[in-house]
Amino acid sequence: MAFVCLPVSAQEQNFEVVEADTIVIDSIWKDHSPRKAAMYSAVLPGLGQIYNKKYWKLPLVYGGLGGFGYAAYWNSQQYKYYFDIYKFMTENDLTEHEGVTLQEVEWYKNSHLRYKNLMIIVTIGFYVIQIVDANVDAHLIDYDISDDISLTVDPVMLTPSFFNASAPLPDPRISSFGLRCCLNF
Numbered sequence: 001m002a003f004v005c006l007p008v009s010a011q012e013q014n015f016e017v018v019e020a021d022t023i024v025i026d027s028i029w030k031d032h033s034p035r036k037a038a039m040y041s042a043v044l045p046g047l048g049q050i051y052n053k054k055y056w057k058l059p060l061v062y063g064g065l066g067g068f069g070y071a072a073y074w075n076s077q078q079y080k081y082y083f084d085i086y087k088f089m090t091e092n093d094l095t096e097h098e099g100v101t102l103q104e105v106e107w108y109k110n111s112h113l114r115y116k117n118l119m120i121i122v123t124i125g126f127y128v129i130q131i132v133d134a135n136v137d138a139h140l141i142d143y144d145i146s147d148d149i150s151l152t153v154d155p156v157m158l159t160p161s162f163f164n165a166s167a168p169l170p171d172p173r174i175s176s177f178g179l180r181c182c183l184n185f
Contacts, residue, residue: 034138041134045127048134052141057133064126072119075112082109149185156180 032052041048045065049057085097086105095102158176 032138032141034135037138038131038135041131045130048131049137052134052137054137061130064130065123068119068123068126072116072123075116075119079109079112079116082112085109146185150183152182152184154180154182 037048037051039048040051046058046061049055049061082105085100086102086109088094089097089102089105097105156178158178
């Protein structure tokens with residue numbers, strides 16, 4: 001309560017009016033760098049998306065990296081398990097162990113090795129894609145989309161004069177139906 005009586009002063013700000021109909025807005029995107037966004041995403045996945053203020057992409061980035069990473073880890077564990085069984089069976093000359101044949105164990109071992117390697121490649125690819133996504137988002141951060149974009153699709157009757165004159169048509173009186181697509185922007 002004692003501080004309420006004290007005089008409070010704010011910083012002085014000088015505003016300059018250039019013209020009556022001109023407003024100068026300092027945008028937070030003025031110094032927005034696509035290179036920074038890509039570097040942030042390379043250092044820590046999702047940091048480039050935070051830099052671009054696209055927070056909704058964070059669950060996608062971490063969900064994808066976590067899911068693919070876990071799939072690689074799980075297939076690695078399964079590969080080790082079947083590799084140990086395969087090694088045990090080949091060292092002891094067994095053709096069947098606990099209801100599983102040597103051929104089945106070898107197939108499981110090779111399958112899990114293949115899927116582990118595939119998931120590692122997919123995880124690395126997803127990591128690179130999130131870096132590229134941050135870079136592209138930073139490039140398009142100030143891209144303005146107009147409100148008058150429209151696509152119209154209309155049926156149209158195509159007459160023979162519409163076609164190439166050098167192409168022979170069976171009957172010049174025959175017309176055909178088609179669709180016309182018009183993109184307005």
